Amino acid sequence: xxxxxxxxxxxxxxxxxxxxxxxxxxxxxxxxxxxxxxxxxxxxxxxxxxxxxxxxxxxxxxxxxxxxxxxxxxxxxxxxxxxxxxxxxxxxxxxxxxxxxxxxxxxxxxxxxxxxxxxxxxxxxxxxxxxxxxxxxxxxxxxxxxxxxxxxxxxxxxxxxxxxxxxxxxxxxxxxxxxxxxxxxxxxxxxxxxxxxxxxxxxxxxxxxxxxxxxxxxxxxxxxxxxxxxxxxxxxxxxxxxxxxxxxxxxxxxxxxxxxxxxxxxxxxxxxxxxxxxxxxxxxxxxxxxxxxxxxxxxxxxxxxxxxxxxxxxxxxxxxxxxxxxxxxxxxxxxxxxxxxxxxxxxxxxxxxxxxxxxxxxxxx
Numbered sequence: 001x002x003x004x005x006x007x008x009x010x011x012x013x014x015x016x017x018x019x020x021x022x023x024x025x026x027x028x029x030x031x032x033x034x035x036x037x038x039x040x041x042x043x044x045x046x047x048x049x050x051x052x053x054x055x056x057x058x059x060x061x062x063x064x065x066x067x068x069x070x071x072x073x074x075x076x077x078x079x080x081x082x083x084x085x086x087x088x089x090x091x092x093x094x095x096x097x098x099x100x101x102x103x104x105x106x107x108x109x110x111x112x113x114x115x116x117x118x119x120x121x122x123x124x125x126x127x128x129x130x131x132x133x134x135x136x137x138x139x140x141x142x143x144x145x146x147x148x149x150x151x152x153x154x155x156x157x158x159x160x161x162x163x164x165x166x167x168x169x170x171x172x173x174x175x176x177x178x179x180x181x182x183x184x185x186x187x188x189x190x191x192x193x194x195x196x197x198x199x200x201x202x203x204x205x206x207x208x209x210x211x212x213x214x215x216x217x218x219x220x221x222x223x224x225x226x227x228x229x230x231x232x233x234x235x236x237x238x239x240x241x242x243x244x245x246x247x248x249x250x251x252x253x254x255x256x257x258x259x260x261x262x263x264x265x266x267x268x269x270x271x272x273x274x275x276x277x278x279x280x281x282x283x284x285x286x287x288x289x290x291x292x293x294x295x296x297x298x299x300x301x302x303x304x305x306x307x308x309x310x311x312x313x314x315x316x317x318x319x320x321x322x323x324x325x326x327x328x329x330x331x332x333x334x335x336x337x338x339x340x341x342x343x344x345x346x347x348x349x350x351x352x353x354x355x356x357x358x359x360x361x362x363x364x365x
Contacts, residue, residue, distance in 0.1 A: 009035055009182065009193050009202040016186055026115055027186075030093040030142065031170065034119070035182055035202055037087035038138055038174035041080045041124065042195065045136060045176040067101050069289075069324065076130055077101060080123035080138065094119055095145040096156030098323055100292055105156045105323070116150045117169070118143040118161055120292040125173075126258030135177035137260025141296040142170040158323045161291060165316035171296035173260045183209070183267065183300065190267065190304040211306035212270035215333040219254040219262050220274040227278035231343035232311070235274075259288070263297050263331070267304055272336040276311050277328035286310075286328035290320050294329045307337040312344045 007015070013028040044051055065073050081101040088094060089106075092113035097106040100122045108114050119142055126136040143163050149156065172184035180195035182202050192206030218239055225233065239251040254271070256262055262273045277286045288294050298308030298315035308315040308331040315329065330340050 007204040012204055026093045029091055030117055033088045033091060034140055037084045038182055039195065040083045041138060042176050042180040044076060044079055069100060074127045074130060077124050077127050084121055084123050088119060093117055095149055098161050099123060100289060105158060105161065107155050114153055116145050118145050120161060122292045125260045129258050134258060135175060135261040136258055137176055138174045139260060139293055139296050140172055141168050141292060143167060144169055161323055162320040164319050165295035165298050168295060168299050171299040175260050175264050185300050185303040190300055209267050209304045211267060211304045211333055213334045215270040215272060215336055216249060217252045217254055217271035219271060221255055224278055224280060227280040229278065230348045232274065232276045234343055235340050259293060266332045270333045272332035274330050276330060284326050286326045288327060288329045290318060290325045290327045291323065294327050298331060301331045306332055307334040309337050309341055311340055
């Protein structure tokens, strides 16, 4: 499509708003503020080490600290979190925010008006890949504040954010790769926008993205295979068996260790991503965070015709219990995710070593 015929993100949002004549414009303004934050982070990521000696926005003292997730913060983690806050706190669209990098919800400063939306985000997903120049990104989700919170104007608390993914009003991610992209859903399909560096604008380049229902690619961290539950191991073993196995086709395995990059590949050409619950650390019911990773990615997948699941049930139906709750996540091509759910639902058959209890035992029916 010629550049002159492409919509900007602003034009796209205005067209969407026309479907709701009573809309105030606060939602559009919030999305544009998030997009501006993503542009600023994209620039910092692109500069890499060139920005390190003198980055006036970063707080060198905070980098290297351990965040609430028990993970070491990189300088770009700290910077990205600060950019998200500063670009969105001032406009009167938000009642509060929550971030991977902050233990408690962020309160809108008293000098700014408060709005009717809540923003949750992972400011820099995959930041451990920065030093090897692999694509990283930002993930965000927009929720509606409760009528009580909106009316009272009180400070937000953790409970305000504990809404199932089905109640998201928007979600998206920015991908900082060879090109910078913003992929967004406002509940009416998924659209991809590419940052035009000459104009400084996100341009609509990938309208109405759809995930193929079938695929021959899967993504999982195979180093954890000894900790997988039986249904996951069964699924991966069948894929690896290829044409001579029960699936009767060859599969390719991918693993980037950057969920934004994994989600983007699946949106572009299909596939299934698995970061399932396992037995590696029984204190954690999963590795990924529900509110600001699994839910927004799940919303995007469902809006693009795919499926997102815990492995056992739909992701968007899970009722959050805490701000930084972890969960297992499977998403991508619908038929593959449904197959994994089916394997979890089926009883696990194990054979005991004693021949009396095998299929050819004395107790065979």
